[in-house]
Amino acid sequence: MAMFEVRGLCKNFGGLTAISQLNLEVEEGEIRGVIGPNGAGKTTLFSVISGVYKPTRGKIVYLGKEMSGLKSSQIAARGVVRTFQRTALFHHFTVMDNVLVARHLRAKGGLFRTIFGTSRRIDMEQEKKALKIIDFMGLSHLKDELADNLPHGHQRALGIAVALASEPKLLMLDEPVTGMDPTETQHMTDLIKKIRDEWAMTILLVEHDMKVVMGICDKISVLNFGKKLAEGLPQQILDNPDVIEAYLGGEDVVALLGGEEAVA
């Protein structure tokens, strides 16, 4: 059985159908790309999976257990965490504090330990783990800097660090390279691959930058108008006439055919 499944998922907002009869199966250790034109329902899909919205119909199954309708915090506790399309950070916290607070889920020790001061060992352990993640994302030199003061690329990296700190097994990245220049983009792409390789992570990736998508995804699912349009290996998707037509007319086409980065 697949590690993560979406079965017959539908999501309506009032009269608007954002997702319709969507099925997805993701294997453990996979990097699955989720692409599609703007408005195809990709971010909505992430929001439904991560518990921000409840499904109108259908099921979300993770490690064999159903997850639909749970709160985001419960879903995160199960090991499914997403990053956000907007740069979501604790802006007035330092980089270190951002990651530390995300360790919350996995740090043991309750209120009494806190008050009576015996949590020192636990605190140091958490700091070590946080530092490891910060290091991994290449942010060590900035660890005491306010998140707000970071340049954009580093802020996106921090967003991923925060997600990683809660020790997910399924990581959902929502447009991780938005607003990055080619160097940063390449760097991030390598990092994402490293995350999968070194942290035994399964990754769902929403991205407009086709180079990135083609570069690291094992399999790609294409959405359009809330439905699955196509699914398969990267090259199959590139050659798929329906996919090309869906993107036809937009700058995305250029990117699809391997040109400059798409304008998101």
Next chain:
Amino acid sequence: MLKHKVLSIIGVVALIAVMSVLPFFVREYYVEILIIFLINIILAVSYRLIATTGDWTLCHVILMGAGAYASALMAKYFGWPFWMTAPLAGATVGLVGLGIVYPMLRTVGFGFFITSLAVGEFIRLSWIKFHNPFGGPRGMINIPEVGIIGSIDFYEAIPYYFMTLVITLVCLLILYRIDRSRIGKAFKSIYEDSVLAESIGINVGRYRSFAFVIGSFFAGIAGALLAHRLGAIDPHIFGLDEMVYLLVWVIVGGSTTFAGPIIGVAVMTILFEWTRPLMEWRPLFFGVILIGFLIFMPGGLESLVPKFTRLFGNRKASQARAEEPAGAKKSVV
């Protein structure tokens, strides 16, 4: 960093030393003021703990009142001593907080604010309505004193002051530890970005409740201290005006750092006493101060202490926060 820590500790010790000798150098009237001052500090710092999640309430003074009534009732009708009734009063108010937080959690920001006002009023009105046991509009009188322990009569101002000082310091220590812990960080993360916090496993509803219940507990303790000092309480001393005074302390002092509210209570208590001759004009004066601070110095007085004293709190956070208006997030509801 270490230098800051050492300086901070010296500063705190110095303050405690001052507070310990002060009562012997002032008239008895001022010792009573100091007792109330300490009680208000517990109230203000516990209020700020709740506010770190972004929840500003309008029922905190009433929760203090609930603690006052609880302690008074237990002492009067069960005959229990203060060292029992005070923590029990705190626990009672904590439970009350747990009970009322459910409808309140359904709202955020301003809706939450007004809901807390209404719920608080409900509680206050029940003291007015139910003569038995609360005494109705006249309140309760003849609240048992703390009494004589050993050879010290706590009816006297100075002994009561020192008892209050010790209790206040213990409360502040606990509140400080909570604030600096990962639980405190979780609270602040909710204010920063509650959707993000939820996505990394922080159950926002549960943590908001948690902050509220802890804050309520300490408000209850403050209430117990108040009841046994005044000897008599009535519903009107826990009204909306008093609640707005609490807000003035927290806004004037600042709510980003732990010490902010303490500064606010100190400054406003002094101003309050200085303006006593102008009694009828006093509320107007404070209204002007409140408006002035909200428009011109929303970060509070704590934002004026950037480099020097880092008593409590996170330096960079408070520097950044100084730019933000005090209070909850922008455009919430």
Next chain:
Amino acid sequence: MELTTFVQTIANSVISGSIYATVAVGLALAFGVMQMANHAHGEFFMLGAYVVYVFYALGGMPFPLAVLMAIPTIAALGLLTERLIFRPTRGNVLAGFMATAGLTWILQVLAGRIWGLGFMKMIPTPYMGSATIAGAQIGLQRILIVPAAVILLGLLWFFLHRVRLGKGLRACAQDPDAAALQGISINKMTALAMGIAGAYAGVAGALMAPIHAVTPYMGRDLLITAFIIVIVGGMASIEGAVLAAFILGFIHTFVTTIFDATSAVMVGVAFMAFILIVKPTGLMGRVKA
């Protein structure tokens, strides 16, 4: 409950509801347009009553004219409040609310200094006599509140739905950014909203002046009720506020008649808590998608 009492209570409920509605719509409008939470709304009400005191009781002006004088007077106060308090704190609802709490103190002290504390101002009743319905006697002074409120609420509806400026207010409440893009001046809208808020609260106070004791603190209890109404109605919904106003008018009046005033407020709060649990967005509030 016997018939006479019942009819009396119904009449009083309608009258209460009318006053509540007149007060609450201004609050809902100001809040809806730009999240202006006016803590001093009760004092707008109070000062409206004092306008009647000054012009009618002291100045001898005919009562209807004195009531009308409350409109520009308190509207001006509303405009000042918007300009001096709400505009600098725009974007931060709580700051605006707390700053107007400061304004409350200022206005209360000023009213007390100017017109004195202690004695409640006794305002001669302009319309003596009463009507009798089903054995219940209802003072004319009180009855006239209902048509006055209906006219005022009708005018407001007309303004918001048929007049360009009013429609701009509604646009601003729905989506300030879109409204700005269409060339609507936000500042003009916020000023207008607060002007209306002041005018309506002031008129309500003016109408109540012969009935209620006129003191600097007469707006206090009303404020909490007004906010409860706005919340129950659905934060920014005017229709919701009117509906909630009458519901609460009925609740308060009936509970006061059967039990007492304190219980009435408590039941009102319980009702609000109930609504919040069942429908957190209020009776007619919209969920922001």
